[in-house]
Amino acid sequence: MSGGRELILARIRAAVTGAPDVEVTRAYRTTRDLPGAVELFAERVADYRAAVRVVAEEETAATITTALAGRGAVRVVVPAGLPPEWTPPEPVADDPPLSAAELDAVDGVITGCAVAIAETGTIVLDAGPGQGRRALTLVPDYHLCVVRADQIVADVPDAVGRLDPARPLTWISGPSATSDIELNRVEGVHGPRVLEVIVVR
Amino acid sequence: MSGNAAFLGMPAFPRNAAAAVQDSQLRFNLRKATRTIRGRRASVVAELPDWAELRAAGRQIKDHTLRNLDRYLLQLEEAVTAAGGHVHWAADAAEANRIVTGLVRATGETSVVKVKSMATQEIGLNEALGRAGVTAYETDLAELIVQLGDDWPSHILVPAIHRNRSEIREIFRAKMAAWGRPAPGELTDDPRALAEAARLHLRERFLSTKVAISGANFMIAETGTLVVLESEGNGRMCLTLPETLISVVGIEKLLPTWRDLEVFLQLLPRSSTGERMNPYTSTWTGAVEGQEFHLVLLDNGRTRVLADEVGRQALRCIRCSACLNVCPVYERAGGHAYGSVYPGPIGAILTPQLRGMASELDASLPYASSLCGACFDACPVAIDIPEVLVHLRGKVRHPRAERLGMRAAGWVFDRPARLAGAQRLAGRLRRFVPGRLPGPLAAWTDTRDLPDIPAESFRDWWNRTNGGTR
Numbered sequence A: 001m002s003g004g005r006e007l008i009l010a011r012i013r014a015a016v017t018g019a020p021d022v023e024v025t026r027a028y029r030t031t032r033d034l035p036g037a038v039e040l041f042a043e044r045v046a047d048y049r050a051a052v053r054v055v056a057e058e059e060t061a062a063t064i065t066t067a068l069a070g071r072g073a074v075r076v077v078v079p080a081g082l083p084p085e086w087t088p089p090e091p092v093a094d095d096p097p098l099s100a101a102e103l104d105a106v107d108g109v110i111t112g113c114a115v116a117i118a119e120t121g122t123i124v125l126d127a128g129p130g131q132g133r134r135a136l137t138l139v140p141d142y143h144l145c146v147v148r149a150d151q152i153v154a155d156v157p158d159a160v161g162r163l164d165p166a167r168p169l170t171w172i173s174g175p176s177a178t179s180d181i182e183l184n185r186v187e188g189v190h191g192p193r194v195l196e197v198i199v200v201r
Numbered sequence B: 001m002s003g004n005a006a007f008l009g010m011p012a013f014p015r016n017a018a019a020a021v022q023d024s025q026l027r028f029n030l031r032k033a034t035r036t037i038r039g040r041r042a043s044v045v046a047e048l049p050d051w052a053e054l055r056a057a058g059r060q061i062k063d064h065t066l067r068n069l070d071r072y073l074l075q076l077e078e079a080v081t082a083a084g085g086h087v088h089w090a091a092d093a094a095e096a097n098r099i100v101t102g103l104v105r106a107t108g109e110t111s112v113v114k115v116k117s118m119a120t121q122e123i124g125l126n127e128a129l130g131r132a133g134v135t136a137y138e139t140d141l142a143e144l145i146v147q148l149g150d151d152w153p154s155h156i157l158v159p160a161i162h163r164n165r166s167e168i169r170e171i172f173r174a175k176m177a178a179w180g181r182p183a184p185g186e187l188t189d190d191p192r193a194l195a196e197a198a199r200l201h202l203r204e205r206f207l208s209t210k211v212a213i214s215g216a217n218f219m220i221a222e223t224g225t226l227v228v229l230e231s232e233g234n235g236r237m238c239l240t241l242p243e244t245l246i247s248v249v250g251i252e253k254l255l256p257t258w259r260d261l262e263v264f265l266q267l268l269p270r271s272s273t274g275e276r277m278n279p280y281t282s283t284w285t286g287a288v289e290g291q292e293f294h295l296v297l298l299d300n301g302r303t304r305v306l307a308d309e310v311g312r313q314a315l316r317c318i319r320c321s322a323c324l325n326v327c328p329v330y331e332r333a334g335g336h337a338y339g340s341v342y343p344g345p346i347g348a349i350l351t352p353q354l355r356g357m358a359s360e361l362d363a364s365l366p367y368a369s370s371l372c373g374a375c376f377d378a379c380p381v382a383i384d385i386p387e388v389l390v391h392l393r394g395k396v397r398h399p400r401a402e403r404l405g406m407r408a409a410g411w412v413f414d415r416p417a418r419l420a421g422a423q424r425l426a427g428r429l430r431r432f433v434p435g436r437l438p439g440p441l442a443a444w445t446d447t448r449d450l451p452d453i454p455a456e457s458f459r460d461w462w463n464r465t466n467g468g469t470r
């Protein structure tokens, strides 16, 4: 290690000597139950201009087919561990791992998720089964995500409590966007330009 | 970007601001931008009934971390190392640049992709890499505009806020080819077309570059996790695709526990872009998915700030830019007037402390405010910016005029009832200070009544006094 380490630590200790410590009070809302979380989640995702469909379990496969057909997506990446009933007829497996260029050439990707947040309309992926490594949901231009109702939590504290920081996490709230040009919102810069969500009750 | 050297040589705030207020395009863009974000922020903050409690917790967590920064940094180092990452410590900009340059050289690569990072702008990393023969490509749309335009960022969140669409089109047309894929021949100034041009320009680079450099919004001591919030997906590209990732992060970006994110992931997006959540947040711990990961912990003046009992609260800052968007002085003067990568009210207290107030510019920054207090109200970690400004004013060696101005400021500040007479006070004071009226006093007297300040009077003042020099 460099001399920088000891120098910085010594400077810090000299700087804070005698300063009082501060106690943290967490008087904000932590975990909570939220009736109507599914509806709120769908509404908040739609606020980000992502297409949302709320369906019954038995409608899931047909809805996936409709969604993919609607985008003309035929070559769709399917991460390991995706439920078979969600898998389209011509899946592109990530095994052996697809190169970035190959990912750039597919029509889209379909995944599940780890957790979803109602208040903020957020989907969190943790690279677990049915989600795959991070590049799979980044390079293709179209991401279809299937969220089960029991994965939807009320708010950010509930999600943080459920997630494992040792896994690489991607929190997704709507499609990629920029407001850098005169504050006009433009969807889709580098991430998938189209995000669609299917919520399974 | 012309980098630090240019920033350091910049004239003092009042003269920069005088030039900026003459630029009507800049003023129009700034006003539109700050008002839009301000409105959005207000509505998403109002949605949370526990905003005050979140804000209090945010302040306390940051203060507690700063008090125990040595312990938490060591804990972070251990956790990152255990997860396969490498931790480096940089006491100043030169050391940080040396470390990063060495790491890039060791990969044998001559180009890197970068995701917007104020810390690397602060240390002039791109220039240092350039001297070592390494080209750093900015990938944030606004940073790309700034880089191609050989310009400086002017806003924390929207660095190219000073450029309008036709200027951006011209920059893309004239400069993209020299940096990689040229702009499409028929490029219009439609924001969609411009974003598409940026997407195509950067796409090949993302898919082929082997080294990325990032900053981070937060680091978690307990777990060794780094957190980056963004909108466009260029951050995800940089964090995910390259074989080597180097993150340069200020030592104050630490949070003790994973759980603390539940506070900051509510405070930051709502305060920053005025969204319930930003489009993408990435978190990673150590080396993941086969990547090589280096964390460079940066001091570069932060411990100096930490040593100041009043000033240290500036280290709570989570760079949301809410204070810029409510600041009447920023709205008129623009980000460049602050002569630093940290513009606006936070820049006025952070830059002079980080750099030590030796230059004329830095000494003038604590005066770049009307002390109206809007920044304090907007700040999600409750940094009392006016308090720090007043404190820093007391530490500058003042020419006589500044001393008088400050005394007058204090006089009015103590007696809110006299605020209405502030404008007249400035006029009267002029007689006592023949030759030079301190610019800050005018800004101060002129903008106390936020938010409906007659825009003309500030400008009139600059015209009348030739930007505070008469």
Ligand code: SF4
Pocket (backbone or CB within 6 Å): B271, B316, B317, B318, B319, B320, B321, B322, B323, B324, B346, B375, B378, B379, B380, B381, B382, B383
């Ligand atoms: S000082 Fe407060 S309001 Fe300003 S950028 Fe920092 S955290 Fe945001």
